[in-house]
Amino acid sequence: MSKRQIISTDKAPAAIGTYSQAVKVGNTVYLSGQIPLDPVSMNLVDGPIETHIVRVFDNLKAVAEAAGGSLQDVVKLNVFLTDLGNFAKVNEVMARYFQQPFPARAAIGVAALPKGAQVEMDCVLELGA
Numbered sequence: 001m002s003k004r005q006i007i008s009t010d011k012a013p014a015a016i017g018t019y020s021q022a023v024k025v026g027n028t029v030y031l032s033g034q035i036p037l038d039p040v041s042m043n044l045v046d047g048p049i050e051t052h053i054v055r056v057f058d059n060l061k062a063v064a065e066a067a068g069g070s071l072q073d074v075v076k077l078n079v080f081l082t083d084l085g086n087f088a089k090v091n092e093v094m095a096r097y098f099q100q101p102f103p104a105r106a107a108i109g110v111a112a113l114p115k116g117a118q119v120e121m122d123c124v125l126e127l128g129a
Helices: 049-066 084-097
Strands: 005-006 022-025 028-034 074-081 102-107 119-126
Touching: 022 049, 028 049, 049 084, 049 119, 074 084, 084 102
Parallel strands: 074 102
Antiparallel strands: 005 022, 022 028, 028 119, 074 119
8 A cells, every 4th residue: 555645835825724635545646736826925916817827837846856856757737717718829838838748727717716817737757757
């Protein structure tokens, strides 16, 4: 039976509820959803949607690295948007963070996200794959 390891880093926003930034079980790491919070101020970033998407990917990257991996280890990415019209921008920014083979992905339109965010993402990593 695998033991759970809690992953935490100050390079990503602290958990704002009853959850961990990530949980590692064996070689699999489950990253909690990240919204575009600045890890220092814990406030949403200002600027256009691109700035928000970049912050989310930077937050996920920080947690992935704290787990001993990178975004290249992502096997599944979930994207939640309050406006699916921003999906093309997600693809554009995502291309800066991922190389082929790309992870499996879902894009879900939602009515609202925590703190009024426009975008949230979570993912699963497989280390050593």
